[in-house]
Amino acid sequence: MKFKKILVTGxxxxxxxxxxWSRIKxxxxxxxFSSATGxxxxxxxxxxxCLFVKFNEVTKEMIDSAPNxxxxxxxxxxxxxxxxxxxxxKKITVCNVPGYSTESVAELVFAxxxxxxxxxERARKQGREGNYSETGFSATEIKxxxxxxxxxxxxxxxxxxxxLGFGADVRYWSRNKKDCSEKxxxxxxxxxxxxxxxxxxxxxxxxxxxxxxxPERINNIKKGAVVVNTxxxxxxxxxxxxxxxKKGDIxxxxxHSDEMTKEDLKRFSQYDNCIIxxxxxxxxxxxxxxxxxIFVSNIENFTKGNPTNSVx
Amino acid sequence: MKFKKILVTGxxxxxxxxxxWSRIKxxxxxxxFSSATGxxxxxxxxxxxCLFVKFNEVTKEMIDSAPNxxxxxxxxxxxxxxxxxxxxxKKITVCNVPGYSTESVAELVFAxxxxxxxxxERARKQGREGNYSETGFSATEIKxxxxxxxxxxxxxxxxxxxxLGFGADVRYWSRNKKDCSEKxxxxxxxxxxxxxxxxxxxxxxxxxxxxxxxPERINNIKKGAVVVNTxxxxxxxxxxxxxxxKKGDIxxxxxHSDEMTKEDLKRFSQYDNCIIxxxxxxxxxxxxxxxxxIFVSNIENFTKGNPTNSVx
Numbered sequence: 001m002k003f004k005k006i007l008v009t010g011x012x013x014x015x016x017x018x019x020x021w022s023r024i025k026x027x028x029x030x031x032x033f034s035s036a037t038g039x040x041x042x043x044x045x046x047x048x049x050c051l052f053v054k055f056n057e058v059t060k061e062m063i064d065s066a067p068n069x070x071x072x073x074x075x076x077x078x079x080x081x082x083x084x085x086x087x088x089x090k091k092i093t094v095c096n097v098p099g100y101s102t103e104s105v106a107e108l109v110f111a112x113x114x115x116x117x118x119x120x121e122r123a124r125k126q127g128r129e130g131n132y133s134e135t136g137f138s139a140t141e142i143k144x145x146x147x148x149x150x151x152x153x154x155x156x157x158x159x160x161x162x163x164l165g166f167g168a169d170v171r172y173w174s175r176n177k178k179d180c181s182e183k184x185x186x187x188x189x190x191x192x193x194x195x196x197x198x199x200x201x202x203x204x205x206x207x208x209x210x211x212x213x214x215p216e217r218i219n220n221i222k223k224g225a226v227v228v229n230t231x232x233x234x235x236x237x238x239x240x241x242x243x244x245x246k247k248g249d250i251x252x253x254x255x256h257s258d259e260m261t262k263e264d265l266k267r268f269s270q271y272d273n274c275i276i277x278x279x280x281x282x283x284x285x286x287x288x289x290x291x292x293x294i295f296v297s298n299i300e301n302f303t304k305g306n307p308t309n310s311v312x
Numbered sequence: 313m314k315f316k317k318i319l320v321t322g323x324x325x326x327x328x329x330x331x332x333w334s335r336i337k338x339x340x341x342x343x344x345f346s347s348a349t350g351x352x353x354x355x356x357x358x359x360x361x362c363l364f365v366k367f368n369e370v371t372k373e374m375i376d377s378a379p380n381x382x383x384x385x386x387x388x389x390x391x392x393x394x395x396x397x398x399x400x401x402k403k404i405t406v407c408n409v410p411g412y413s414t415e416s417v418a419e420l421v422f423a424x425x426x427x428x429x430x431x432x433e434r435a436r437k438q439g440r441e442g443n444y445s446e447t448g449f450s451a452t453e454i455k456x457x458x459x460x461x462x463x464x465x466x467x468x469x470x471x472x473x474x475x476l477g478f479g480a481d482v483r484y485w486s487r488n489k490k491d492c493s494e495k496x497x498x499x500x501x502x503x504x505x506x507x508x509x510x511x512x513x514x515x516x517x518x519x520x521x522x523x524x525x526x527p528e529r530i531n532n533i534k535k536g537a538v539v540v541n542t543x544x545x546x547x548x549x550x551x552x553x554x555x556x557x558k559k560g561d562i563x564x565x566x567x568h569s570d571e572m573t574k575e576d577l578k579r580f581s582q583y584d585n586c587i588i589x590x591x592x593x594x595x596x597x598x599x600x601x602x603x604x605x606i607f608v609s610n611i612e613n614f615t616k617g618n619p620t621n622s623v624x
Contacts (some may be wrong), residue, residue: 016598096319102450103453103479104453107426107430107453107454107478108430108451111426111427111430111432112423112432112470114423114426114427115418115423115427115432115433118419118420118422118423118592119592120424120432120433121427121429121432121433121436121437123589123590123592124427124433124587124589125433126590127569127581127587127588127589127590128581130577130578130581131590132570132577132588132589132590132591133590134570134590134591134592134595137590137592137595138595138597139416139420139592139595139596139597140596140598141415141416141419141596141597141599142419143415143419143598144598158479161477162477162499163477163480164477165473165474165475165476165477165478166419166474166477167415167470176490201420212543244525246555257339257439257444258444258446265442265444266442268393268432269439269440269442275439276439276444277435277436277439277444278435278438278439278443278445278446278449279442279444279446280430280431280435280446280449280451282618283449283450283451284451284452284453285448285450285451285453286452286453286455288455302564
């Protein structure tokens with residue numbers, strides 16, 4: 001099949017390379033772009049059979065005003081602002097782009113751990129200033145450290161595998177035991193949290209995982225541990241985290257500053273043992289290409305009658 | 313056996329923890345420390361049967377003036393300033409401390425690669441300044457990159473293994489093929505140098521390897537490659553390296569600034585694509601402990617008649 005009309009909303013033409021737009025043009029008679037959002041899009045939807053969105057909303061009202069709509073293609077992993085259940089009732093397929101940044105995020109975990117345990121920023125700065133003395137630098141190794149992963153999804157698994165490469169003693173907790181290398185050992189969450197020298201958090205955010213790390217678990221993090229969170233900050237009780245940071249006996253590193261309020265960023269940035277990165281986990285060039293490839297493949301597969309990455 | 317008298321030269325008591333000194337005291341009747349070096353030590357050697365040295369010289373004259381000397385214990389890996397052949401002729405065993413910093417150096421390779429390809433210093437600084445925007449950051453992944461290792465000794469091998477954990481396509485050249493994972497593929501040096509996206513140098517410095525990377529090989533390094541040298545800079549023709557850096561199409565990262573002249577540091581530090589670290593590769597806490605443990609075990613093993621890490 002071919003679409004009659006694709007409406008692109010929530011992102012601009014420049015966010016995808018022309019070769020991908022060419023592939024999209026092969027499966028539609030017509031593409032339109034709109035910078036409108038939400039119900040302002042209602043007047044444009046009457047003849048649309050395929051809708052592209054990114055982080056923007058798709059309401060019941062929008063769906064009701066698109067009688068020909070068959071397919072909503074989401075140019076991101078998250079699709080929480082789309083009423084996917086309502087769409088399902090109208091036999092509209094919603095597909096997202098999962099997993100494109102798996103490697104990018106997993107590699108960033110090691111970039112920020114190694115920066116911290118090897119004092120890389122300080123060393124680079126000192127070298128740049130022409131001071132090449134190693135006096136006063138200290139370092140620890142990843143090898144033989146207890147390396148804990150909370151949440152063994154795609155990113156958690158790759159993080160665990162890379163940690164194995166470093167020779168760490170890797171254990172994980174996840175809602176379900178996973179079929180992975182036996183060197184990645186399953187343990188209960190409290191044990192992983194209290195015994196890990198390095199702890200990497202990879203839980204998805206949902207009603208079950210909110211403040212998964214509450215006061216008790218945060219208090220039980222091993223003294224001296226380095227905790228890396230490349231997952232949403234909703235997983236943590238922020239007041240309990242602040243109390244623990246005040247003790248000065250853990251280091252907390254995060255790259256989800258985009259999901260924190262200005263006030264929270266301000267209060268956490270005052271602790272030297274809280275290292276806040278811009279959200280650079282997902283931004284590798286390879287992730288960008290994979291994202292476009294998966295997005296366009298989803299569309300092509302739908303037109304061939306084999307939808308991929310459907311979420312409803 | 314027990315030594316009658318150990319003379320400690322080239323390093324001070326504070327460079328080794330007291331527990332190690334206690335173990336040494338168990339194998340000798342007497343320890344003396346001297347800050348003298350070279351032939352100034354001659355008058356102190358007449359009754360010495362064990363000599364500790366670090367980077368300092370042991371000359372023929374010193375050996376000739378130590379008629380009871382049985383054992384020279386070197387508190388470092390390098391022993392180039394010791395006349396080990398002449399000592400052998402006098403039936404004096406020389407032992408060094410190899411391999412203690414294997415993990416420390418191999419992990420640093422990834423610390424500095426990841427710093428570069430993820431713009432970690434810039435991201436940390438920006439975060440610290442309260443700017444949490446990821447706009448303008450770019451990144452690449454290690455996964456699927458051609459990762460070349462020149463010199464598959466202990467450090468090169470661990471570097472290759474960690475690169476495998478990251479999912480890189482790993483190839484190596486070494487003087488001899490090694491018995492390692494078949495995923496670490498052997499190739500000739502020119503091929504490794506010209507095809508690698510990331511190239512890590514791990515050759516020992518000797519007359520055979522001096523300027524191993526001469527003008528032709530340096531010119532053949534792949535465009536866009538990141539080259540990491542945690543080995544001696546003697547491996548490279550510095551003028552050819554400077555010419556290549558001027559082209560701006562490779563990045564060169566080194567942590568052997570301690571072995572470069574002030575003039576060379578100055579000329580290379582002017583290139584943004586040459587990142588010079590202080591020599592922090594070997595300094596992990598674990599390496600420090602391993603170094604002391606190997607050194608003291610060498611001594612204990614010698615007294616038991618089973619010398620370890622003998623170099624002559």
